[in-house]
Amino acid sequence: MVTRKDIANRAGVSVSVVSRALNNSGYVNKEKKKEIIKIADELNYRPNPIAMSLQQQKTKQLLYYSKDLYNSFNIELYEGMIEEAEKNGYVMLINGRLNFDVIPHLMIDGIILPNQYVTMQYLDRIGKNYHLPVVTASYGDDIYFPAAVPFIESDLFKGTINALEYLREKGHRKIALVTPYNFTANNSRTYAWKYFMQYELEENIEKYFLGISKESLHNDQRVLCFEEEKSENDFDIPESFYEKGMLAADIFKERQLDATAVLLFNDEMAIGFSKHIKKLGYTIPEDLSIMGIDGLEIGQYMEPKLTSLEIQSRIMGAKCVQILISILEGKKEKCATYVPTLILERESVKNLLE
Amino acid sequence: MVTRKDIANRAGVSVSVVSRALNNSGYVNKEKKKEIIKIADELNYRPNPIAMSLQQQKTKQLLYYSKDLYNSFNIELYEGMIEEAEKNGYVMLINGRLNFDVIPHLMIDGIILPNQYVTMQYLDRIGKNYHLPVVTASYGDDIYFPAAVPFIESDLFKGTINALEYLREKGHRKIALVTPYNFTANNSRTYAWKYFMQYELEENIEKYFLGISKESLHNDQRVLCFEEEKSENDFDIPESFYEKGMLAADIFKERQLDATAVLLFNDEMAIGFSKHIKKLGYTIPEDLSIMGIDGLEIGQYMEPKLTSLEIQSRIMGAKCVQILISILEGKKEKCATYVPTLILERESVKNLLE
DNA sequence: CTGAAAGCGCTAACAA
DNA sequence: TTGTTAGCGCTTTCAG
Numbered sequence: 147m148v149t150r151k152d153i154a155n156r157a158g159v160s161v162s163v164v165s166r167a168l169n170n171s172g173y174v175n176k177e178k179k180k181e182i183i184k185i186a187d188e189l190n191y192r193p194n195p196i197a198m199s200l201q202q203q204k205t206k207q208l209l210y211y212s213k214d215l216y217n218s219f220n221i222e223l224y225e226g227m228i229e230e231a232e233k234n235g236y237v238m239l240i241n242g243r244l245n246f247d248v249i250p251h252l253m254i255d256g257i258i259l260p261n262q263y264v265t266m267q268y269l270d271r272i273g274k275n276y277h278l279p280v281v282t283a284s285y286g287d288d289i290y291f292p293a294a295v296p297f298i299e300s301d302l303f304k305g306t307i308n309a310l311e312y313l314r315e316k317g318h319r320k321i322a323l324v325t326p327y328n329f330t331a332n333n334s335r336t337y338a339w340k341y342f343m344q345y346e347l348e349e350n351i352e353k354y355f356l357g358i359s360k361e362s363l364h365n366d367q368r369v370l371c372f373e374e375e376k377s378e379n380d381f382d383i384p385e386s387f388y389e390k391g392m393l394a395a396d397i398f399k400e401r402q403l404d405a406t407a408v409l410l411f412n413d414e415m416a417i418g419f420s421k422h423i424k425k426l427g428y429t430i431p432e433d434l435s436i437m438g439i440d441g442l443e444i445g446q447y448m449e450p451k452l453t454s455l456e457i458q459s460r461i462m463g464a465k466c467v468q469i470l471i472s473i474l475e476g477k478k479e480k481c482a483t484y485v486p487t488l489i490l491e492r493e494s495v496k497n498l499l500e
Numbered sequence: 501m502v503t504r505k506d507i508a509n510r511a512g513v514s515v516s517v518v519s520r521a522l523n524n525s526g527y528v529n530k531e532k533k534k535e536i537i538k539i540a541d542e543l544n545y546r547p548n549p550i551a552m553s554l555q556q557q558k559t560k561q562l563l564y565y566s567k568d569l570y571n572s573f574n575i576e577l578y579e580g581m582i583e584e585a586e587k588n589g590y591v592m593l594i595n596g597r598l599n600f601d602v603i604p605h606l607m608i609d610g611i612i613l614p615n616q617y618v619t620m621q622y623l624d625r626i627g628k629n630y631h632l633p634v635v636t637a638s639y640g641d642d643i644y645f646p647a648a649v650p651f652i653e654s655d656l657f658k659g660t661i662n663a664l665e666y667l668r669e670k671g672h673r674k675i676a677l678v679t680p681y682n683f684t685a686n687n688s689r690t691y692a693w694k695y696f697m698q699y700e701l702e703e704n705i706e707k708y709f710l711g712i713s714k715e716s717l718h719n720d721q722r723v724l725c726f727e728e729e730k731s732e733n734d735f736d737i738p739e740s741f742y743e744k745g746m747l748a749a750d751i752f753k754e755r756q757l758d759a760t761a762v763l764l765f766n767d768e769m770a771i772g773f774s775k776h777i778k779k780l781g782y783t784i785p786e787d788l789s790i791m792g793i794d795g796l797e798i799g800q801y802m803e804p805k806l807t808s809l810e811i812q813s814r815i816m817g818a819k820c821v822q823i824l825i826s827i828l829e830g831k832k833e834k835c836a837t838y839v840p841t842l843i844l845e846r847e848s849v850k851n852l853l854e
Numbered sequence: 855c856t857g858a859a860a861g862c863g864c865t866a867a868c869a870a
Numbered sequence: 871t872t873g874t875t876a877g878c879g880c881t882t883t884c885a886g
Contacts (some may be wrong), residue, residue, distance in 0.1 A: 149863060160873045165865060172866085173871050190629040196553045197863030199607070200878050205550065206605070215575045221596070224569070228597050237602055239593050243582050248591055250546045253553070253607050275544040367579070389535045421801075447742065447775075458815070483819065503879060514857045519881060526882085527855050551879030552864050856886080860877105869874080 148191045157187050168193070196253075201204060205253045207237045208470060210283075210463075213260040214384050215242040217414075219440055219459055220260065223283060227258065227295025234471050246272045256470045258283055262297065269294055281470045283462060285333075296473065298465045298483045300457040302439070303486030306338035306409075309437055309455040310346070312489050313407050317498030318435060319347050322354040322405035324394045324415060326385060328361045335411060335439065354405055356397060358390040368393055387411070391418025399426045406435060413438035413445050413454055420448055420494070431496035441490045450493035461485050502545045510539050512675040522547070540605065550607075559607045561591045562824060564637075564817075567614040569596040570739050571768075573794055573813055574614065577637060580817025581612065588825050600626045610824045612637055623648055635824045637816060639687075650827065652819045652837040654811040656793070659841030660692035660763075663791055663809040664700070666843050667761050671852030672789060673701050676759035678748045678769060680739060682715045689765060689793065708759055710751060712744040722747055741765070745772025753780045760789060760852060767792035767799050767808055774802055774848070785850035795844045804847035815839050 150164045157164065159178060166172040167182040174182075185191075199205040210227055212220045222242055231238035239254065244264065249257070249272055256279040259265045265282045273280065284299035302465045313321055325331070329352070343349045355362075363369045370376070372386050391410065395418075398408070410416040416438030420430055428434050430450055438445060441456025462485045471478050504518045509520060512519065520526040521536040528536075539545075553559040564581055566574045578594055585592035593608065598618065603611070603626055610633040611750045613619045619636045627634065638653035667675055677693045679685070683706070697703045709716075717723045724730070726740050745764065749772075752762070764770040770792030774784055782788050784804055792799060795810025823833050 151863080161863090162865080162873065163871085164877095166872095175871065178871095192630060194863050195605050196550055196559065196607050197878090198865085199550045199555050199881090200548075200862090201864045201866090203878070205607070207607075215569060215578070216569050216572050221569045224596060232599075237605055239595065241591075241593065242578060245586075251549050251591055253550050253559070253561075276546060289869095330599075346859085449574075501879095503878080515880080516857060516859095516882080517855090520856090523881080529855065532855095548879050551862090552881085554864090554878090555863070555880045555882090858883105858885085860883085861881090864878090866877095867875090870872080 147194075148189045148252040149194070150191075153182060153185050153191060154394060156189070157182050158316065174261075181375055191268075197254060200484075204255050204474075206235060207239055207254045208256050208258065208467065209249075209252060209254045210238060210240045210258045210466075211243060211244065211249075211260060211264070212240055212242055214241075216384070217436075218442055218444065219412075219457070222459035223463040223466075226460035226465075227467045228463075230464035230467035231471075234467070236467070236471065238467070249278070250276055251473060254278070254476055256280065258466045258470060261285060265295055265297075279473045281466050281473070283466050285457070292340040296469055296479055296481050296483070298415060298469060298485065300462060301486050302455075302457070303334040303338045303454050303455075304484075306439070307334045307342055308487065308489060309409060309439070310339065310342040311438065313409070313435070313495065314347065316407075316435070316495055318407040318495075320349060320354060320405045320407070321347070322356055322398070322403055322408045323410075324356045324358065324391065324398075324408055324419060325411040326390050326415065327360050327411075328357050328359050329355055331357075337395060354403065356394050358394050358397075364395070368396070387414035388418035391415035391420075392422040395419045395422035395426060398423065399428075407437065407495065408434060409437045409439070411439060413442040413452060416452055416454070417444070417448055420452070431494050435495040437495055441488065445490075445492065447495070453492045453495045454490045456488040456490040458485055458488060501548070502543045503548070504545075506543060507536060507539050507545060510543070511536050553607060558609050560589060561593055561608045562610050562821065563603075563606060563608045564592060564594045564610065564612045564820075565598065565603075565614060565618070566594055566596055567598060567618060570738070570821040572767075572796055572798065573811070576813035577817040577820075580819075581821045582817075583814070584818035584821040585825075588821070590825065591847065592619075592821070603632070604630055606633070606740060609652030609828055610634065612820045613649075615639060619649055621653075624756050633824060633827045635820055635827070637820045639811070650823055650833055650835050650837070652816055652823060652839065654816060655838040655840050656809075656811075657688040657692045659809050659811075659836075660689045660793070661696055662841065662843060663763060663793070664693065664696040666845075667763070667789070667791065668701065670761075670789070670849055672759070672761040672849075674703060674708060674759045675701070676710055676752065676757055676762045677764075677774060678710045678712065678745065678752075678762055679765040680712050680741060680744050680769065681765075682713050683709055685711075693763065697777075708757065710748050710757075712748050712751075717751070720839070721741070722750075741768035742772035745774075749773045749776035749780060752777065755780075761791065762788060763791050763793070763847065765793060767794040767796040767806060767809035770806055770808070770848075771798070771802055775808070785848050789849040791849055795842070799844075799846065807846045807849045808844045810842040811845040812839055812842060 150161045154161045154164045167174045167179040182278050228238045259282050279293045282297035284297045313365050341353045360375045374385050438454040441454045445452030504515045508515045508518045521528045521533040582592045613636050634649045636651035638651045694705050697705045714729045792806050792808040795808045799806030
């Protein structure tokens, strides 16, 4: 391994001169500088990032502690992060296993956590004693969540309202909501839907709410199969959105709901729901319009192509990194940042007014 | 930040004693040792991984340089790696962007590259001057690939033969192969298929070969749309397996192929193919049996559930890490390691003999 | 059994 | 403009 010492020896100068030459800092004789750079090049010198990190007390590395790498939404988020990190001279790492114990072993300057629940757990288990700037990339799951750390979230309250407005414009009034959680869950999607249905459309929100959770379904056998419904507190368990979507279709049919449109918690659920509801004899969008949330690319592979409320994941990822870096640099940052959503119009919503 | 010096001060000893006590190395008075550990605990001391890395000249971190995080096969591979790394006291990082320039900035002891092409590029651009143990996780893409670095691959030659034998047992003889590459491509799947069709089944291999590449399709307009067909050498472009599978279905029908079964290069292609061929009026498996390669979980969501040749990705990932670590530890390692495949029997293959 | 000292590769303050 | 020095947090040798 080539070090600055080697270069110094070759050039007949001291290491500090080499350092200054290579870092473009302080004074170095122009001739010598050229010479030093030439030698460094010849020797194929690479600064040792570990030594530099030790000396500078920073690593220029950031970590995205993702919950679920199988979910392409998270990967898109990560790609947004990579890009922004790169621009700022940082390396963006990712770790797919939520094992907090490894964090102190990692050589990083800051962490991006995947949602508020993980953040809470982190604060509980590690964060108290181990300070490392943290930022949360939130889906907007819980509107009452205490902002313990700065968070960046998709503006899903406004977004859901927009989605519902879009459906209303197409003539829909009876719009069911399918979510994997309870009626009382404080996520902004549910919240916005309740508001809109109740005050804008004046429809019965109990009737059109389909929560695929053990509470909402009164311990229906079919929902108790899901791992995440069995345990209470384990946020490590990936959620079965797809399967829950399928179950929702069964229940939709059983209840003979007269909704003309269904808004689903996310695209995965929407895909599971659509697949199954078609099997049960419904035609999309003729009999029933479907709208997802996320705007994933795979929605295109559905038949018909899934209309969705797009969360701009890349932009969100970039924002997370921006904010984390500005915290690292000691700049103050406001605690909540909202990224707007977009209506992604494809084929699964019918215009009833035409 | 708490350092060993702080602990030493508190305990009234020197740093070396603290070091020895905390590392369980050398002699330390039992009483003092207890005391030191207690203080470390109270102060919530965490060894600085950077300082340790600098001193020990190793980071205990490994990198999986994945090509495509959207492909769940790679994620499974990664999970196998994580587990094995953890067992051996290593941290497994992953980076989704193939930008070789960041590698020298990373604090890692070794790299796992995603296939031989990437390995070649790596060797070309970085590896020559920058030594860092490297291992290749190969799909078995090219049987003539020069083993420049140790590689771990799924035994797809044997596996493909097994898959074809399985199909033969079910009464299939006319078995088409769908791949995204040329007839002359030296990947072991194609190679094994050619062999089996020619010598075991004595069928016409030209007739039943469906290569979805510009060469195989004589610059058919429809294949020229794919990004990866436009450029010659860029291995960074993700491949459009799904879409190519759909195109293959069109071509299968156009040619009025009388195959009773189709073996596809991977599950993604198989899913695209199946979806589209159903649309074209075929029923699976009644009219046509389908078999994929990979054994992905999403194959279960297809209708009917996809029968596939399972690549044991977790085991492969673990093997990669094992070998990389043993190289790091100076143990010799043989260059080629093969991981066996498994027939994953589901619903998309019909038994013609019943 | 303990502690001083050297050193991992680098930077930065300061003296020359 | 340059080189010496100290130090980032840690380990390890070696004299006490």
